[in-house]
Amino acid sequence: MATSTTQESPVVAVPWQVLELVATNLDPKSLATAACVSKSWYATMTSSHLWKHLCTTHFPSLFHLRYTTVPSLPYHRLYNLGFTSAKRRHRPPSYPKISLHNLLFIITLTNPKSPPVTIIRTGSAFTLDHKPLFRFDFDVRDRNKWLKFEVSDDTKVTWNVVLRGFEGVFTMMDCKGKGSFISGSDGWFSAELPSSGCCCAANCGGSSGMVAEMRLVIREEVGDEGRRTVVGSVNVGVLSIVNWRYVSVEDGLRYLQHFLEPCDV
Known part of the structure; x- marks a missing residue:
């Protein structure tokens, strides 16, 4: 009597070259989301050459801080600092509790x-x-x-x-x-x-x-x-x-x- 077996398709890792190609076409929010998929995706989606361009484009005033203060600060962290600061700047202050x-x-x-x-x-x-x-x-x-x-x-x-x-x-x-x-x-x-x-x-x-x-x-x-x-x-x-x-x-x-x-x- 023949025994049927179910064969699972092997998981194939996406080549880093493909990830790199995809990453260059993503916006900052999508890059941050993709970085949470796995360790290999994190390494690709947080690479300096991707976020360096984003920092110089969106937050040029913060870009120079990396050289003068903390050269080891990753560019994706620098971008996040700039994004958070800008969001807080435009957030309306809370209304006073007393009148x-x-x-x-x-x-x-x-x-x-x-x-x-x-x-x-x-x-x-x-x-x-x-x-x-x-x-x-x-x-x-x-x-x-x-x-x-x-x-x-x-x-x-x-x-x-x-x-x-x-x-x-x-x-x-x-x-x-x-x-x-x-x-x-x-x-x-x-x-x-x-x-x-x-x-x-x-x-x-x-x-x-x-x-x-x-x-x-x-x-x-x-x-x-x-x-x-x-x-x-x-x-x-x-x-x-x-x-x-x-x-x-x-x-x-x-x-x-x-x-x-x-x-x-």
Whole structure:
């Protein structure tokens, strides 16, 4: 009785010359996928001459790093670094978790000659336009309150931002002004903001690239005690030191949430 046998076709390895020919016609994504097939395919699909051309074409600014920093870095790894960096660059930043309505802005002015004055405003009290900037004007029309505070060169301001319910507080600035405060001029206060990264970076004086700024418009008022140099208006904001323009409300909130969100101690 004849016994039937099933013969399996032997697996034939693809010649490297064929793989090489195929590889030269693949795009970067297909090359990366093909490199996962086997060790021999990986060796072919990650060869330097394939990825060197791709690096020079797509990321010429990174191509020179290989010669100046890590000459042993494979070209396919260099391409992946460039691709990942470009993808992150075009990825929109995450939307802030806190809103302006959740915040209280508390400003206190002090000096040795006058009793301190404090302004408290909720974020919801500010009117925003279609492209809102982190720059806000404060109402100081309470004449009786502000006439008691006479501005002098040693005037100090403290600006705190508080999360509703006092779940968090962040001091934007606590400093003296710059220059002499005279009627008709502006009194300026500024403080560089700390890094919003890890605690170590902030404690080591890391920079955020942003500056908190406060402007007092000074005017002269005639009252029962004679002429006094008083505050006419107050304006606060956050500037980017890259272009010295005010950051957007969204960027300002994204920065503040690092310091205001409740966390476990």
